[in-house]
Amino acid sequence: MAIEFTKYHGLGNDFILIDNRSSLTPVLTPEKAVQWCDRHFGIGADGVIFALPGQNGTDYTMRIFNSDGSEPEMCGNGIRCLAVFLTELEGISRTKDKYHIHTLAGVITPQLTDDGQVKVDMGEPRLLAGEIPTTITSRDSQVINQPLEVAEKTWDVTCVSMGNPHCITFVEDVAAINLEGIGPQFESHPVFPKKTNTEFIQVVNRNYLKMRVWERGAGITLACGTGACASLVAGVLNGKCDRTAIIELPGGPLEIEWSAVDNRIYMTGTAERVFTGKY
Numbered sequence: 001m002a003i004e005f006t007k008y009h010g011l012g013n014d015f016i017l018i019d020n021r022s023s024l025t026p027v028l029t030p031e032k033a034v035q036w037c038d039r040h041f042g043i044g045a046d047g048v049i050f051a052l053p054g055q056n057g058t059d060y061t062m063r064i065f066n067s068d069g070s071e072p073e074m075c076g077n078g079i080r081c082l083a084v085f086l087t088e089l090e091g092i093s094r095t096k097d098k099y100h101i102h103t104l105a106g107v108i109t110p111q112l113t114d115d116g117q118v119k120v121d122m123g124e125p126r127l128l129a130g131e132i133p134t135t136i137t138s139r140d141s142q143v144i145n146q147p148l149e150v151a152e153k154t155w156d157v158t159c160v161s162m163g164n165p166h167c168i169t170f171v172e173d174v175a176a177i178n179l180e181g182i183g184p185q186f187e188s189h190p191v192f193p194k195k196t197n198t199e200f201i202q203v204v205n206r207n208y209l210k211m212r213v214w215e216r217g218a219g220i221t222l223a224c225g226t227g228a229c230a231s232l233v234a235g236v237l238n239g240k241c242d243r244t245a246i247i248e249l250p251g252g253p254l255e256i257e258w259s260a261v262d263n264r265i266y267m268t269g270t271a272e273r274v275f276t277g278k279y
């Protein structure tokens, strides 16, 4: 039987959204998700997102399969798309502009803003090596500016978890990075037991960073919300940027703040519906 879907994107990081509110079990298997995400033989997307019933007092649950069928803990651009999708599903019965969403990374709270964007309380970054997880060791158990050998080169990396793992490295020129060549080697490096997303960051000034990303389970994408949050944290920890900055991605800008008051990360950006269909 055909399943209804809506395609969305957050800065070109694109997702197939499915109304799964009648069950806690996703209507697609990971294998089917791979086929749906295929850009030649399917609909084409970086992942499939399911809007499921809430758990433990939350409004809804989000689950996501990457385009390779693996299941990440969280997706920053995806949760903005989910928030807009939920407003469309609720229609005139909608009573709120803020949702508490159960995810594998904890409760995440997106809120629609007056200018049509979505601001997300992404929670607190996790910095301990065991929380990333990574086996890279350092004196205080945080991985900040530590050397890592990848593709016959030593990279200084900082590791941050936003529920999902991120490895950040600062470079002179993001455009010069051979993402396709080295991204997979970071992703599957033995120091990351759950693999990793990798962000290459060029600091333009203390409030403006350029980023390119190789995503775990999806490869090169035009944007990564959790990656932008993790990169701002890495920038602050390395003394390279302020606690609020614009992160410029190939698909567009995200505004990221790491609050000194509550230690939480706030991400603001767009989410656009592309089309609906049945498949």
Ligand SMILES: N[C@@H](CCC[C@H](N)C(=O)O)C(=O)O
Pocket: 013, 066, 071, 072, 073, 074, 075, 076, 077, 078, 164, 165, 197, 215, 216, 217, 218, 221, 223, 224, 225, 226, 227
């Ligand atoms: N693009 C997403 C992250 C999606 C999950 C990631 N590929 C992983 O496996 O951790 C974002 O916007 O955060």
